[in-house]
Amino acid sequence: MDKIYEIIHMLERLAINAKVNLVYVETILKIIGIAYIAEFAVQITKDAGQGAVASKIELAGKVIILAMAIPILTVLIETIIKLIPN
Numbered sequence: 001m002d003k004i005y006e007i008i009h010m011l012e013r014l015a016i017n018a019k020v021n022l023v024y025v026e027t028i029l030k031i032i033g034i035a036y037i038a039e040f041a042v043q044i045t046k047d048a049g050q051g052a053v054a055s056k057i058e059l060a061g062k063v064i065i066l067a068m069a070i071p072i073l074t075v076l077i078e079t080i081i082k083l084i085p086n
Contacts, residue, residue: 024072031065038064 008029015025038061045054 024075027068027072031068034061034064034068037061 011025011029012022015022038057041057042054042061045051045057
């Protein structure tokens, strides 16, 4: 856990130095956490012989990740649109 804390702290420092809103960094870290938890749950259910349940967990994880990523994608698209000359 100490190493994970160091990595998260380093990412926060980088975001602050780059003047990136910490909300986006926190959201990305949450998305990574959801991906790991969903993958762990999928593997456990597959090992238990419940392939159908595993596929549902995988789909749910992807939907949650997509929903959480929408604000970041919106900002990214807005930034790209601002860079395109009229």
